[in-house]
Amino acid sequence: MPISIIETSAVGSLDPSSFPSGTVLQVKNFESSITSGELVTTSTSSWTASGVYIDFTPISASSLIVVRADLQSKNDGGSNTSDGLVMRIMRDTTNRVGVGGQGDAFFHQSGTSNHNQHFQMSFSVSENASNTNSRRYEVYFRSFGGNAAGINYDWGAQSMQVMEIAG
Numbered sequence: 001m002p003i004s005i006i007e008t009s010a011v012g013s014l015d016p017s018s019f020p021s022g023t024v025l026q027v028k029n030f031e032s033s034i035t036s037g038e039l040v041t042t043s044t045s046s047w048t049a050s051g052v053y054i055d056f057t058p059i060s061a062s063s064l065i066v067v068r069a070d071l072q073s074k075n076d077g078g079s080n081t082s083d084g085l086v087m088r089i090m091r092d093t094t095n096r097v098g099v100g101g102q103g104d105a106f107f108h109q110s111g112t113s114n115h116n117q118h119f120q121m122s123f124s125v126s127e128n129a130s131n132t133n134s135r136r137y138e139v140y141f142r143s144f145g146g147n148a149a150g151i152n153y154d155w156g157a158q159s160m161q162v163m164e165i166a167g
Helices: 008-013
Strands: 024-033 040-042 048-056 064-076 082-091 095-097 105-110 116-128 135-144 149-151 157-165
Touching: 024 048, 040 048, 048 064, 048 149, 048 157, 064 082, 064 135, 082 116, 095 116, 135 149, 135 157
Parallel strands: none
Antiparallel strands: 024 157, 040 149, 048 135, 064 116, 064 149, 064 157, 082 095, 082 105, 082 135
16 A cells, blocks of 8 residues: 655645545644652542543544543542442533443442552543534543542553544
Protein backbone atom coordinates (compact mmCIF):
# COMPACT_ATOMS: atom_id res chain seq x y z
CA MET A 1 0.00 0.00 0.00
CA PRO A 2 1.54 3.34 -0.98
CA ILE A 3 1.97 5.98 1.69
CA SER A 4 0.68 9.47 0.96
CA ILE A 5 2.48 12.41 2.54
CA ILE A 6 0.59 15.65 3.04
CA GLU A 7 2.69 18.75 3.53
CA THR A 8 1.90 20.44 6.86
CA SER A 9 1.34 23.81 5.15
CA ALA A 10 -1.43 22.28 3.00
CA VAL A 11 -3.44 20.75 5.86
CA GLY A 12 -5.35 23.96 6.64
CA SER A 13 -6.71 24.09 3.08
CA LEU A 14 -7.94 20.48 2.93
CA ASP A 15 -11.69 19.82 3.00
CA PRO A 16 -12.49 17.11 5.60
CA SER A 17 -15.39 15.89 3.46
CA SER A 18 -12.88 14.90 0.74
CA PHE A 19 -11.46 12.10 2.92
CA PRO A 20 -13.07 8.65 2.73
CA SER A 21 -15.16 7.44 5.67
CA GLY A 22 -12.94 5.84 8.32
CA THR A 23 -9.97 8.16 7.77
CA VAL A 24 -8.39 9.38 11.01
CA LEU A 25 -8.57 13.18 10.83
CA GLN A 26 -6.81 14.03 14.11
CA VAL A 27 -5.61 12.53 17.40
CA LYS A 28 -4.83 14.26 20.70
CA ASN A 29 -3.11 12.60 23.67
CA PHE A 30 -2.81 13.19 27.41
CA GLU A 31 -0.20 11.34 29.48
CA SER A 32 1.04 11.83 33.01
CA SER A 33 3.23 10.01 35.46
CA ILE A 34 2.15 9.66 39.05
CA THR A 35 3.21 11.20 42.31
CA SER A 36 1.31 10.65 45.55
CA GLY A 37 0.52 14.38 45.71
CA GLU A 38 -1.68 14.02 42.61
CA LEU A 39 -4.14 11.63 44.27
CA VAL A 40 -7.80 12.52 43.68
CA THR A 41 -10.22 10.67 45.99
CA THR A 42 -13.89 10.50 46.88
CA SER A 43 -16.01 8.46 49.28
CA THR A 44 -19.33 9.57 47.85
CA SER A 45 -21.54 8.43 45.02
CA SER A 46 -21.24 11.88 43.40
CA TRP A 47 -19.24 12.05 40.18
CA THR A 48 -15.78 13.60 40.75
CA ALA A 49 -13.50 15.13 38.08
CA SER A 50 -10.22 13.19 37.80
CA GLY A 51 -8.08 15.93 36.24
CA VAL A 52 -7.46 13.66 33.23
CA TYR A 53 -8.88 15.58 30.27
CA ILE A 54 -8.36 16.74 26.69
CA ASP A 55 -9.67 19.93 25.10
CA PHE A 56 -10.69 19.03 21.55
CA THR A 57 -12.19 20.77 18.50
CA PRO A 58 -13.57 18.50 15.75
CA ILE A 59 -12.73 19.34 12.15
CA SER A 60 -16.03 18.01 10.79
CA ALA A 61 -19.53 17.84 12.28
CA SER A 62 -20.10 14.46 10.61
CA SER A 63 -17.12 12.76 12.28
CA LEU A 64 -17.09 10.01 14.87
CA ILE A 65 -15.21 10.91 18.07
CA VAL A 66 -13.56 8.00 19.93
CA VAL A 67 -12.31 8.63 23.48
CA ARG A 68 -10.03 6.12 25.22
CA ALA A 69 -8.80 6.31 28.82
CA ASP A 70 -6.33 4.21 30.83
CA LEU A 71 -6.07 5.11 34.54
CA GLN A 72 -4.41 3.75 37.68
CA SER A 73 -7.09 3.45 40.37
CA LYS A 74 -7.39 2.46 44.01
CA ASN A 75 -10.24 1.36 46.24
CA ASP A 76 -9.86 1.31 50.06
CA GLY A 77 -12.13 -1.48 51.22
CA GLY A 78 -12.35 -0.58 54.90
CA SER A 79 -15.07 -2.47 56.76
CA ASN A 80 -17.48 -2.48 53.82
CA THR A 81 -17.81 -5.87 52.14
CA SER A 82 -19.32 -4.57 48.88
CA ASP A 83 -17.58 -1.64 47.26
CA GLY A 84 -15.75 -0.45 44.17
CA LEU A 85 -15.08 2.31 41.69
CA VAL A 86 -17.04 3.50 38.64
CA MET A 87 -15.67 5.71 35.80
CA ARG A 88 -17.23 7.58 32.88
CA ILE A 89 -16.26 10.14 30.25
CA MET A 90 -18.02 13.50 30.35
CA ARG A 91 -18.12 16.16 27.64
CA ASP A 92 -18.01 19.69 29.05
CA THR A 93 -18.71 18.47 32.63
CA THR A 94 -22.44 17.80 32.10
CA ASN A 95 -22.87 15.61 29.02
CA ARG A 96 -22.10 11.94 29.40
CA VAL A 97 -20.36 10.12 26.55
CA GLY A 98 -21.06 6.38 26.38
CA VAL A 99 -24.02 4.17 27.13
CA GLY A 100 -23.07 1.96 30.13
CA GLY A 101 -25.65 1.67 32.92
CA GLN A 102 -23.54 2.46 36.02
CA GLY A 103 -20.65 3.93 34.09
CA ASP A 104 -18.22 3.06 31.31
CA ALA A 105 -15.71 1.20 33.50
CA PHE A 106 -16.54 -0.54 36.76
CA PHE A 107 -14.67 -2.47 39.45
CA HIS A 108 -16.54 -4.19 42.26
CA GLN A 109 -15.29 -6.19 45.26
CA SER A 110 -17.73 -8.22 47.31
CA GLY A 111 -17.45 -10.49 50.33
CA THR A 112 -14.22 -9.28 51.94
CA SER A 113 -13.76 -6.42 54.36
CA ASN A 114 -10.55 -4.45 55.04
CA HIS A 115 -9.15 -4.87 51.56
CA ASN A 116 -7.40 -2.44 49.23
CA GLN A 117 -7.24 -2.87 45.48
CA HIS A 118 -4.99 -1.18 42.97
CA PHE A 119 -5.96 -1.68 39.36
CA GLN A 120 -5.45 -0.22 35.90
CA MET A 121 -8.77 0.53 34.19
CA SER A 122 -8.99 0.93 30.41
CA PHE A 123 -12.09 1.80 28.44
CA SER A 124 -13.33 3.52 25.27
CA VAL A 125 -16.49 5.39 24.34
CA SER A 126 -17.63 7.14 21.17
CA GLU A 127 -20.09 9.76 19.97
CA ASN A 128 -20.92 11.68 16.82
CA ALA A 129 -19.22 15.08 16.68
CA SER A 130 -22.52 16.81 15.68
CA ASN A 131 -20.75 20.19 15.37
CA THR A 132 -17.28 21.73 15.28
CA ASN A 133 -17.49 23.46 18.65
CA SER A 134 -14.59 23.15 21.07
CA ARG A 135 -15.26 20.74 23.94
CA ARG A 136 -13.52 19.10 26.90
CA TYR A 137 -13.54 15.33 27.42
CA GLU A 138 -12.72 14.35 31.02
CA VAL A 139 -12.72 11.16 33.09
CA TYR A 140 -15.07 11.32 36.09
CA PHE A 141 -15.30 8.68 38.82
CA ARG A 142 -17.23 7.85 41.97
CA SER A 143 -17.17 5.43 44.86
CA PHE A 144 -19.44 2.42 44.76
CA GLY A 145 -20.30 1.41 48.32
CA GLY A 146 -19.04 4.46 50.20
CA ASN A 147 -15.37 3.62 50.73
CA ALA A 148 -12.51 5.82 49.53
CA ALA A 149 -11.89 5.48 45.80
CA GLY A 150 -9.00 7.26 44.09
CA ILE A 151 -7.29 8.03 40.81
CA ASN A 152 -3.51 8.62 40.40
CA TYR A 153 -2.51 6.52 43.40
CA ASP A 154 1.30 6.21 43.81
CA TRP A 155 2.10 4.03 40.79
CA GLY A 156 1.08 3.54 37.19
CA ALA A 157 0.25 6.28 34.76
CA GLN A 158 -2.77 8.02 33.34
CA SER A 159 -3.39 8.39 29.64
CA MET A 160 -6.23 9.53 27.46
CA GLN A 161 -6.68 9.77 23.71
CA VAL A 162 -9.30 11.49 21.58
CA MET A 163 -9.48 10.49 17.92
CA GLU A 164 -11.63 12.00 15.18
CA ILE A 165 -12.64 9.64 12.38
CA ALA A 166 -14.24 10.87 9.13
CA GLY A 167 -17.91 9.87 8.83
